[in-house]
Amino acid sequence: MNKKLLNREKLEEIGRMFLEAVDENPDREGLKETPKRFAKYWMELLEGQKYTNKEIAKMFDKCFSLDEENCETTTLKRDLVVESNIHIFSHCEHHLALMYDMKVAVAYIPNDRIIGLSKIARIAEMVGKRLQLQERIGSDINEIMQMILHTKNVAVVIEGKHGCMTARGIKAREAVTKTSSLSGVFQTDSKLRQEMLSLI
DSSP: TTTSSSOOHHHHHHHHHHHHHOOSSSSHHOOOOOOOHHHHHHHHTTGGGGGHHHOOOOOOOOEEEEOOOOOHHGGGGGGEEEEEEEEEEEETTOOOOEEEEEEEEEEEEESSSSOHHHHHHHHHHHSSSSSHHHHHHHHHHHHHHHHHHTOOOEEEEEEEEHHHHHHHHHHHOOOOEEEEOOHHHHHHOOOHHHHHHOOO
C-alpha cells in the first residue's frame, strides 16, 4: 500500500484552489465546507490508487480448492464460470470525468480453485477506484483474476458511458464504449469465446 497517496490535507488545498478559480465568493455558505467534502470524495472514490494489482489480488484471494479425488468437483475444471452485470464506476485519467453505467462481466475456466463470487465484484469495484481507462480496467481485473485463480483462462468484458464524451466535447449522450480483455483459451478458442459472450 502506498501511504503517500491520497493526502487529505493536499486534497483540501486543491479543493480550495479550485473554488477560488471558478467562484467569485468561495467563502459563501454553500462552499464553506466544500474543500473538506472534496477531499473526502476523492479519498473514497480513488481508494484503489493506493494498491497494486498484486496487493488487490492478495486482499481478495478467497478461493475454494477443487479436490482432485472428487469426480464431481474435478468436472468443474472444464466448466465455464461467468459473473456478469457487475455495476461499477470510475474516473477517466484524461479529464477526471466520471465513467458511469459501467457493467463488467468476468469469465474463467477453473484450474485448481474457484473464487467466491462476491470477490469478483469487489475486485472490479476496487480496480474502478483509480484514475483509469476502460481498457485498463479490463486488463487489471484480468491480471488480478489470473493471480488469484492460477490460470490464464480469464476474460473480462466491459461496457460503459464516459462523461468526457457525453457531457462535454461532442456530447454524444447515448455513446457506449465496449471493451474486452481475453487471455488463455478465450483468445484461441472461438467457440468458447462465443459461448462466453452469449452468457453475458
